[in-house]
Amino acid sequence: MSTRNANVCAMRRKSLANPISIKDIARMADVSHSTVSRALSNSPMISAQTTERIHRIAEQSQYRASEVARSLVTRHTRTVGIVVTTIADPFAAGVVDGIEDAATEFGFSVFLANSNADPEREIRVVRSFEERRVDGIIVTSSRAGAIYVRMIGQLRIPIVLLNNQHPSEYVQSVMIDNVEASARATSHLIELGHQNIAYLGDRYGEQSDTERFSGYRHALQAAGLCFRPEFIVLGDGKPEGGMKAMAQLLALAERPTAVFCYNDMSALGALRQVRVAGLQVPGDISLTGFDDLYISQYMQPALTTLRQPMRQMGRMAMETLIQLLKGSASAHSIKVAAELVLRESTAPPKRRK
Amino acid sequence: MSTRNANVCAMRRKSLANPISIKDIARMADVSHSTVSRALSNSPMISAQTTERIHRIAEQSQYRASEVARSLVTRHTRTVGIVVTTIADPFAAGVVDGIEDAATEFGFSVFLANSNADPEREIRVVRSFEERRVDGIIVTSSRAGAIYVRMIGQLRIPIVLLNNQHPSEYVQSVMIDNVEASARATSHLIELGHQNIAYLGDRYGEQSDTERFSGYRHALQAAGLCFRPEFIVLGDGKPEGGMKAMAQLLALAERPTAVFCYNDMSALGALRQVRVAGLQVPGDISLTGFDDLYISQYMQPALTTLRQPMRQMGRMAMETLIQLLKGSASAHSIKVAAELVLRESTAPPKRRK
DNA sequence: CTGAAAGCGCTTACAG
């Protein structure tokens, strides 16, 4: 680098690194920096006149108060840390959208971090949030085990878990009511006249899978329908796995007439596989999903599914956190009900027995 | 609240607000806090012995260095602010995923904020980022006008724009090459034998729409095909608008045999509308999209589209920012090529003229 | 109503 370039760089760096401070504007206004600080926060201690004058000067000189300096003395940062598996997952994105909305409303900024489903990375992320001195943490759909939850319980930072594995009793959480919802969707299928209903689950042993499966079984049992092990088939929560699992179902001597899918992504794959096999939904097979992703209403046929109110859930998590920060006691665990959204992918079976 | 509760709250607050500091561990180790600071950053000035001892003590006492205090003295925060329209948009989510990945790699944390396409809110967001003293800002797909871009150009914080309206020459940017890509997709349709190709655009006057339309026209012109105004129809970038726009096309006396859609979401709606009309894709009409969202490969039929490498683009934006921070000059504007992904939604027209 | 002083938790010259 030439000397001239080096100089330019140095100048540039300097200008970048030295925003104007409270002292600068104190000098301009010919008052102490305490007065500036008070005026800028509209303290009643300062005369209306000086307050206004200082505001004007601050405005003109494009002054931006340093939140980092302020945080050091106030001992809070007005930030939240959010950890998601990956923000590319539409469910996570919906939740974060809701959190961000509420956070902004309360004057908080949000740190976002992906765990990539890697427990070690998740721990590093939480650690970095501690160092950033976030006021609170929200973790979404973490699969990190019970050990980790205990660790997190010992955290000195308030935390709220959203749709997490093993929320434990030590932390606040907001969870979708999986078993109730799944039972409802299964009952819907039964009421339509289906007797051979399959469950297309998730092979990764998610707690949500266990719960949804449980709701499915309850509904079957309540209706006096027998449980058929060959109707239980496992995907991976994504279209790819849904296709493979559906292929297994289609290969059966006696095919189910309806399939309850673990989530919408699985249902998308299942639907595709049915088509590949030259069959129709819901003509030959009815399909239900879980989540109600934005695209599900545009699937062909539009998907009947259980709607998780992602944005509201995110909002609730943020609001719970705010309560925690204020020290007011609030519900330990919020269960939210999914809404059954009836669309085109479910219909009565072709021939009743 | 009872007195007892109040006490509990006070204790709790205290424990939350007072993490252990460098002074505490200095006391434990019986050294000065300067020594602790140096040992913790593995300064060669400190003996291996003391360094190790201090590390052990810090570990045991769960010490977490305060990034906020550190930031105050080092004058950088190792944070980036990202502004997206809404993180619920799958394109934004993909980009943020890439940014986050690269950021973590470089030891940066990311602040995320939604602008909700509201210029005022966008300005507030940027302002809050300034106060947070972020080291840099990345703005994705902002529609905020040229005035705003100028304002942002005067910002003392390095900024990089991704797929933005009017990037201007004052700021770094990474942009998809819309016109080249669109021309390629249109040419693909032409090579298949289509002569009546419609353009289903976006009514909000996005620059990307203008550019994609331009690529479409270039390709038509290069092939000597005449441009038909009635084949230009406007959606809203979402399935809903795609449906309506496609309905207009289907109502035409002479229907197009292929439709180039502004983006995948529009194509999803268009596809649905074709189905509603009892027609087939690609049998009766070929369809192409833009983006290659995750779901596009699972559409029925799988969508032929132009792939924007969202994660890589996010990564590039972050890397550009890092370069900027290091003061090294880098390309002003990076143009990235979209990849034409051939799938099932395009085929030769039924009857050639 | 205003100012001087102390302090938040670090880093980093400056001494020794």
Place this chain on the structure above:
DNA sequence: CTGAAAGCGCTTACAG
């Protein structure tokens, strides 16, 4: 190799 001192940009008792 280690420590005392100054300072980053704020807020907030304490005086006047």
